[in-house]
Amino acid sequence: MTVANPAPALSIQGLWKSFGALDVLQGIDLEVAEHEVIALIGASGSGKSTLLRCINLLEPIDEGRIFIEGQEITARGVNVDRIRRRVGIVFQSFNLFPHMRVLDNVTLGPRKVLRRTKADAEADAMRLLERFGLAEKANQLPDRLSGGQQQRVAIVRALAMQPDLLLLDEVTSALDPELVAEVLNVVRELAAGGMTMLIATHEMGFARDIASRVCFLDAGRILEQGPPAQIFAQPREARTRQFLNRIIEAGRL
């Protein structure tokens, strides 16, 4: 895919991250072009979530560099709050603010960070909520919503900051099976709209449908990457085949 913008949306070079003695990420290299949708697959503990948290600077890294649109975000003295405005993240456990109405959850960032007026931010938030079928929930507290609705609100909250890059960290893993589809449909719509995304997921069927590229993570490394058709049909690496076989055995692909 050739793009007008010479710098990739995201570029990661030699990223290492350890928790104590455990090396969770062992030299990740990844380039993501604008409008690309990258699915990160791999067993639990392979480093998918940690990678996303590092990109959003929620975890300090040990080694390597991360660039967003050519600008290094891991350099010393970078204003991390400024970076985070441009990178949205949606968590597995939603992490909505339970003491705020849905609408306030969505407008907090635009109002306090982007300094938009209340009326302005709320008008935009209502448009987004409406687009994802959540308009009538605007005045409710998050715990009145189903898990699927909460996760959709969390996505809307991230979108309200108009990020250049959206990170989705196993956004359906905490949901009941019947609620998964509504969240995945939202993500599909975003992909169709050209949002650049990194998606850590266990939903292989979804990854196959939506991703422009699939990265298989194993023990903190990107062991194999390629278009979904290749990764799912003809994985080159033995570990990838093993992983996918287990998924097939479990009836999840």
Place this chain on the structure above:
Amino acid sequence: MTAPGGPQGPDRGGRHGLPGSRARRRREDRVSAVRSTLVALVSTVAVFGLLGYIAVNSPGWPAVQSSFFDGELFSASLPDIASAFVVNIQLFCISEVLILVLALVLAVARSSTAPVLFPVRLVATVYVDVFRALPGVLVIYILGFGIPGLNLPGIPTDPFLYAIVALTLIYSAYVSEVYRAGIASIHASQAAAARSLGLTQVQALRYVVLPQAIRRVVPPLLNDFIGLQKDTVLVSYIGVVEIFRQSQITEAANFNFTPYLATALVFLVMTIPLARLTDWLVAREARQGRIVVLGTASQVANALGRSRGGQAAP
């Protein structure tokens, strides 16, 4: 959501009266509830009746009765005592506001992590250690007599002022720990979610962490304020004429302890409602506790909600 044949469904009436049926279970539950209440009532009357009987028939009872239960003196001293209590209320209200503010500052200072704030953390920690370690009465004495005793020009001498300062110093140390526990109880994922939107650390604290933390610690805060309400009598030692000092004055004038009883009564009337309110809030918090924090916890709540809905259909 009621499935066909739910609670109002046609097949339910037929099971009335059968062993194990819902109606029969309810009836049995009601009977055993009435029985429990009766047992509690009888045992309460018996215990307190016996204690009262022992007291009234003790050899010293006539003397105690006349020096503690003088009805005439009680009604005579009550107006003075009640009006002295206004001073306690003033002490309580003014210091409470100051405590809430100072304690929050201390708690936030102690919860900070930035290296540059180390001196702030140190000062706050030492402060809390010192004022929790010292008996309140000592702080009141030292401040109330020590500071005016310096005879510095322009230094105020009003004991009421020192009483406020002393109570604020003592209680803000305790209350800051309550706040700090509340802040620590808010899961790190909340701050992470706030920071991921680009909020600064201070904004995350201000808009996301503190509102939840404070809501959660309202019951223990009220508990501390019940303590403060009572500890206002301690400032009588530095010459503030409040309710306890007033009852001492009346006691000394009449050689009779009844005014203390009147004072005790005033405190009961003031404090018990606050204690009930605290208990009610704690109970409410416990009911809601499982649905406040995390997405995962709210899934539990959702699951509970579903199973509640599910119970409707037998």
